[in-house]
Amino acid sequence: MSRNWTKEEVETMRDIVMSGKSLKKNMNLLPGRSYHGASTKCVEVGIRVPKxxxxxxxxxxxxxxxxxxxxxxxxxxxxxxxxxxxxxxxxxxxxxxxxxxxxxxxxxxxxxxxxxxxxxxxxxxxxxxxxxxxxxxxxxxxxxSRTTWWPRADPVVISAINAMVHAGRAA
Missing domain, CATH: 1.10.10.10 (Winged helix-like DNA-binding domain superfamily/Winged helix DNA-binding domain)
Structure with a gap:
């Protein structure tokens, strides 16, 4: 069973993330916690990992x-x-x-x-x-281009291409 996160743990996690360090490599500062659990808690409390x-x-x-x-x-x-x-x-x-x-x-x-x-x-x-x-x-x-890049295909052309492909398979 998991235990609740303390305010100190959340602050430690926030400090790690906001300092630009890797949360995964600094999990030793959060003993008894997994990286998966810590990253999930980051999302829950709104700590965003910087790019x-x-x-x-x-x-x-x-x-x-x-x-x-x-x-x-x-x-x-x-x-x-x-x-x-x-x-x-x-x-x-x-x-x-x-x-x-x-x-x-x-x-x-x-x-x-x-x-x-x-x-x-x-x-x-x-x-x-x-x-x-x-x-x-x-x-x-x-x-x-300010418009959609690919134009809409003409249904007649698509039908003709499909017919040629199917005719090629039959031969």
Missing amino acids: VGERILILMSDGAPRTARAIADALNLPRKSVSDALRNAVWPDDGQSMHICARTAESKEFLYVIGEGLNVNLSPAEAERRRIAKREREADKRYE
């Missing part, structure tokens, strides 16, 4: 510059997920929430910091990739 971008912003809210590798390690996330989220966060046209403030001396990795600003030291290849992506997004917006 990758939100988790990164929570971590970066202290203002310290970090590399993508350091962010991924701190949040126990795959580096690809973190890199994708950071790429979107530093884009100046789409509500920039972070920017690249420098590069590390030893590995030439970008250092990210929260807040708007100019991105420094983009490689020529990265700058070109971003220009192309921006041009493609603008073209997508310009030629975006």
